[in-house]
Amino acid sequence: MSTEGLEARVDRSDARPLHVQIRDILHQQIKDHILVPGDALPTEEELQQQFGVARSVVRQALASLADLGLIHRQRGRGSVVAAAPALRRFVNRAGGLDEQAAARGQHLRTHVLRLEATITPEEASAALGTARTWEIERVRYLERVPVIYERHWVPRDLFPHFTVDLLEGASLLALMRDHGYASVGGPRQVQAVAAEPDIARALDVSVGSPLLLLEGVTQDVHGRGLDRFHVWHRANTVFDVDARVQAPTPVSQERIVQLRKLVSDLESALTELEVGESR
Structure with missing residues (x-):
């Protein structure tokens, strides 16, 4: 996990509740790929110290991220950034x-x-x-x-x-x-x-x-x-994409007979022309 950008702080003059600000900060870090799928988020205690808030505020923020499908919360293992569904x-x-x-x-x-x-x-x-x-x-x-x-x-x-x-x-x-x-x-x-x-x-x-x-x-x-x-x-x-090589079109036996007859007729015509020219 990259730690770049994790130093963000809440703004107590902001009208938004603290848990919403923390949710938005972590959400932005996920969007910006500072936190990437599979990364473990800081622990609740670490987030509590970073933002200077009560643990209940941190838990509200993490619950909101989980509701959005952005993180997975696992008992005993903390929170992990979820992979976007494919x-x-x-x-x-x-x-x-x-x-x-x-x-x-x-x-x-x-x-x-x-x-x-x-x-x-x-x-x-x-x-x-x-x-x-x-x-x-x-x-x-x-x-x-x-x-x-x-x-x-x-x-x-x-x-x-x-x-x-x-x-x-x-x-x-x-x-x-x-x-x-x-x-x-x-x-x-x-x-x-x-x-x-x-x-x-x-x-x-x-x-x-x-x-x-x-x-x-x-x-x-x-x-x-x-x-x-x-x-x-x-x-x-x-x-x-379902890509396929086009199969060759099968030639019917009837068509083969027709083509052979055409070849025979052409050979006969050529023979007649050659005989005529030799006279």
Whole structure:
């Protein structure tokens, strides 16, 4: 464990309770990787001495960190920084992220930050064939840890009924399907980017932290754009790709007979041409 940065102190002029300040200090040290997964936190007695507070205050702070899933508290062994849960998803599969997490015994929770009729970016307008869109921002949590930040544009004329309450905790593609617009996927691309301030704040990471950005368009069976999206993933996301070598197409016996006949006909034609030229 690195000890750099562990000298932080509480501010008694701060309106926040002392246990909240201690929680936030330790939380920031985890975000900044001063404390990394597997590191043991200072003991309750050491934290009590460092911050000059009662042990009950330290215990409240540690309990809050445990509730956030940031540390594990073990009787007789103290507190240890928890590893961020890994989210796995198939990059070549549209939708079904909740089901993919559930198949691994994980629960993915969705919280809507914003739903507004705003000015549509040109790339979204072109993909959706309209500038009348909803802009939706969501954060998705895995085991209480924010792992995905999403920004979507969807046509308002197709989905005029969308509300924050309707979208909260729901699958966007399932809602589209329930209202008569089944998606079949569309083009996607993945790239590594640095976390901008608003996204870093939503994902509880430091500004500039590496993220994986998945962006693309979801279309229906008629090629109509249903969703233009940008989805930022924390670095603990694993993208699975089922890559296969395409097997050669087998040639039927009938086709072989046809090709042999064609070769025979060509040879006969060449022979006739050669005989004609020799006369």
